Amino acid sequence: MISAGDTSFMLVCAALVMLMTPGLAFFYGGMVRTKNVLGTIMQSFVIIGLVTIIWVLYGYSLSFGPDVGHFIGNLQWLGLKGVGLDPNKDYAETIPHLAFMIYQAMFAIITPALITGAFAERMKFKAFLVFILLWSTFVYTPIAHWVWGVGGWLRNLGALDFAGGTVVHISSGIAALAAALVMGKRRGFGEEPMVPHNLPLTILGAGMLWFGWFGFNAGSALTAGALSTNAFVVTHIAAATAALVWIIVEWMHRGNPTTLGAASGCVAGLVAITPASGFVGPMSAILIGMGAGIFCYWAIVLKWKLGYDDSLDVVGVHGVGGTWGALATGLFAQKAINPAGANGLFFGNPSLLGAQALAVIATMAYSFLVTLIILKVISAFFGLRVAEDEEETGLDLSQHSETGYAFFDRT
Amino acid sequence: MKKIEAIIKPFKLEEVKAALNDVNITGMTVMEVRGFGRQKGHTEIYRGAEYNIDFVPKIMIQIIVEEDKAAQVVEIIERTARTGTIGDGKIFVLPVEEAVRIRTGERDKDAI
Numbered sequence: 001m002i003s004a005g006d007t008s009f010m011l012v013c014a015a016l017v018m019l020m021t022p023g024l025a026f027f028y029g030g031m032v033r034t035k036n037v038l039g040t041i042m043q044s045f046v047i048i049g050l051v052t053i054i055w056v057l058y059g060y061s062l063s064f065g066p067d068v069g070h071f072i073g074n075l076q077w078l079g080l081k082g083v084g085l086d087p088n089k090d091y092a093e094t095i096p097h098l099a100f101m102i103y104q105a106m107f108a109i110i111t112p113a114l115i116t117g118a119f120a121e122r123m124k125f126k127a128f129l130v131f132i133l134l135w136s137t138f139v140y141t142p143i144a145h146w147v148w149g150v151g152g153w154l155r156n157l158g159a160l161d162f163a164g165g166t167v168v169h170i171s172s173g174i175a176a177l178a179a180a181l182v183m184g185k186r187r188g189f190g191e192e193p194m195v196p197h198n199l200p201l202t203i204l205g206a207g208m209l210w211f212g213w214f215g216f217n218a219g220s221a222l223t224a225g226a227l228s229t230n231a232f233v234v235t236h237i238a239a240a241t242a243a244l245v246w247i248i249v250e251w252m253h254r255g256n257p258t259t260l261g262a263a264s265g266c267v268a269g270l271v272a273i274t275p276a277s278g279f280v281g282p283m284s285a286i287l288i289g290m291g292a293g294i295f296c297y298w299a300i301v302l303k304w305k306l307g308y309d310d311s312l313d314v315v316g317v318h319g320v321g322g323t324w325g326a327l328a329t330g331l332f333a334q335k336a337i338n339p340a341g342a343n344g345l346f347f348g349n350p351s352l353l354g355a356q357a358l359a360v361i362a363t364m365a366y367s368f369l370v371t372l373i374i375l376k377v378i379s380a381f382f383g384l385r386v387a388e389d390e391e392e393t394g395l396d397l398s399q400h401s402e403t404g405y406a407f408f409d410r411t
Numbered sequence: 412m413k414k415i416e417a418i419i420k421p422f423k424l425e426e427v428k429a430a431l432n433d434v435n436i437t438g439m440t441v442m443e444v445r446g447f448g449r450q451k452g453h454t455e456i457y458r459g460a461e462y463n464i465d466f467v468p469k470i471m472i473q474i475i476v477e478e479d480k481a482a483q484v485v486e487i488i489e490r491t492a493r494t495g496t497i498g499d500g501k502i503f504v505l506p507v508e509e510a511v512r513i514r515t516g517e518r519d520k521d522a523i
Contacts, residue, residue: 250459255456260458300458
């Protein structure tokens with residue numbers, strides 16, 4: 001039966017998650033150089049359009065439609081056929097199926113947008129659009145089905161992922177690593193400073209992400225009540241902890257706490273708590289947030305030793321934070337919080353950690369491999385990178401014929 | 412006529428302007444500029460990585476005055492812009508051949 005309370009909650013949560021993608025656009029947009037601010041914002045923003053259409057036409061059906069071999073959904077719900085205003089009892093009994101669909105659409109949108117940080121400032125717009133089309137189709141929809149679809153093999157295995165640690169953050173974080181490796185470094189990387197041009201924009205974006213994340217995690221309860229409240233609270237606790245811990249770590253390491261560190265820390269904490277938010281309590285959330293602040297910071301420092309140009313640290317924040325969160329779910333989950341979940345290692349059940357580790361490894365291996373293939377194919381057909389002079393000019397002018405900041409009106 | 416070009420620390424601009432106002436210097440042009448001298452830039456830190464930023468933001472003040480006032484203007488800027496730490500900037504004095512006030516067509520000392 002449809003509940004007015006649950007439905008209104010879920011529609012608001014869908015709107016909150018939608019706002020995360022423009023938030024991400026600002027978060028990333030502030031970190032690039034002036035000449036690439038619009039190109040970077042555009043990559044996130046246009047995904048809202050592109051992935052929405054993919055989702056309605058076939059993406060939702062492949063992710064959540066009737067199971068084929070525990071691997072993917074079938075095409076029975078093509079064009080949202082049969083996805084109507086009655087609830088689908090397998091997914092959410094108290095809201096219209098269409099509400100569940102649009103809520104999930106927002107997840108499908110933000111996930112590929114996260115990857116854009118890895119190849120910031122150098123990807124050809126046309127190649128980028130093809131990449132998003134193929135990645136959404138061949139990476140996102142299967143992994144979403146494995147973890148959340150009825151019949152999905154990771155779901156059957158008992159791996160827990162409350163709001164998308166594997167589906168959203170590990171899949172995008174590892175795709176980012178593949179992308180950074182295939183795309184190569186920006187021209188002049190390591191020789192000339194490439195520093196954020198507008199950190200206030202980045203902080204604004206981080207704030208929008210933090211705000212929207214309440215919809216992401218609390219909404220994943222799919223009902224308004226006890227479970228969504230737990231997810232809401234632990235989400236906030238982990239973000240707050242990780243923001244503080246990150247600036248403490250960098251203060252000790254480099255001598256100053258930075259605003260970019262505070263922004264990065266809160267996002268790392270939000271990433272890490274995502275899979276755990278429906279299964280862990282407040283004190284566990286503090287520990288998960290601490291881990292996120294420490295591990296993600298050092299992962300980013302390590303990037304410089306490894307020498308790849310993951311420009312805006314998608315691997316360090318989403319790959320490492322997502323992995324920590326998935327494993328931490330295996331440590332800190334409690335049936336006392338959510339009877340539908342399982343106990344973790346610290347609550348007497350070591351087997352959950354194994355399932356979590358398997359989910360992490362399977363997601364990483366699949367996402368890395370398929371992303372690599374997609375990029376190689378696009379590279380053969382279109383080329384991935386803008387021409388040298390276009391990179392020098394910047395994406396704003398070369399890809400979009402615009403400039404982000406006008407000091408005088410152009411005549 | 413002389414042109415005085417002073418490159419100073421940005422936060423010193425208000426103090427310099429006030430001091431020049433007190434001796435009836437009635438106009439100036441100010442630019443946001445970047446550069447380096449012996450100070451050789453500074454370090455910025457983003458996500459644990461250090462970057463050397465060579466070009467440091469400075470303010471350049473341009474003032475055109477009659478010959479006999481130039482020494483006084485230089486002295487005022489020198490005194491008010493000084494902090495004693497590296498990066499206080501420089502002052503240059505250059506000859507000016509001609510000045511025109513566009514609205515009235517006045518020339519030289521009437522125009523400045």
